[in-house]
Amino acid sequence: MTKRIWSVTNTRQIFKDRWISVRADDCVTPTGATIAPYYLVESNDFVHMLAFDASDRAILVRQYRHGFAGLTLELPGGIMDERETDVTGAAARELREETGYTGGRLKHLITLSPDPGRYTNRVHLVLAEGVIAGIAAPEPTEDIETVLVPRHELVSLACSGAVTNAGHVGLILLALTRAADA
């Protein structure tokens, strides 16, 4: 397997801010082809939570996303803080900040990649059952609307195009499929 991995002959950082950095690697493939530079997007890991309240409603969020240039319906979550190592704790923090919901039984379901071609980070999915409503504490730049979706409507919603982030569609359907098999 190792023989299929690219070697890196030079690496440099193009720029870096608080949330994102871009790295340029000069690469050589196992067959000797050169890819120089190959750009990589670096950030801390993403963490997202599929949380259900005691009435079996999923807690989703609707907000403006500047890449998409419009409002999106998605799982609560975001970028883990620099010093955060606990995935379930980070997911609970994001859920609380964005929606006010807390508590519940938490389970780290899976870790995947948001884009294995360009993104060096990972995306973690945490499932929560029985979360309790409270007061949200969003960042000053955030304007987040909480949207409650009955569990039995979640599959058709995720397949309708209303959840625009393909990765979030994957995390939602994966969690529901695993729950159905459990």
Place this chain on the structure above:
Amino acid sequence: MTKRIWSVTNTRQIFKDRWISVRADDCVTPTGATIAPYYLVESNDFVHMLAFDASDRAILVRQYRHGFAGLTLELPGGIMDERETDVTGAAARELREETGYTGGRLKHLITLSPDPGRYTNRVHLVLAEGVIAGIAAPEPTEDIETVLVPRHELVSLACSGAVTNAGHVGLILLALTRAADA
């Protein structure tokens, strides 16, 4: 809805190559908070195909991905060419180049976002039924292994973590859910 959209007071391109460019927008939220700069990753749209052969096997690919820094199992596909506007044609081209498979009955199933926070482009999913094996024509930098997966094993595979791209998990499960409902 419009009042929730950020306004852009300045925009500049940080760098650009053949596949990717990074843009820095100075933004102001509707509540007056400034986000400057906010970095966006631009590229042509992604297109991916979930293709089945006459024996009801899905055509997946395994290849090295430098962001993930390892081998990934995923849907065939990639970045649309500059002048490509036909989504099904682009998906058929990618399938043919990467795996050699051609033909079949093609259907554009959905268009989503690969990452509405950072990516300005879209990801298109095309379904193909009845594709026929042929000779692949990968790029010199590509080393792509075709992996055939029986349709009835695809859900458990997509939920196992073996398909590392969360968006591809979403596209696979969405296509299968819609097919089951059809």
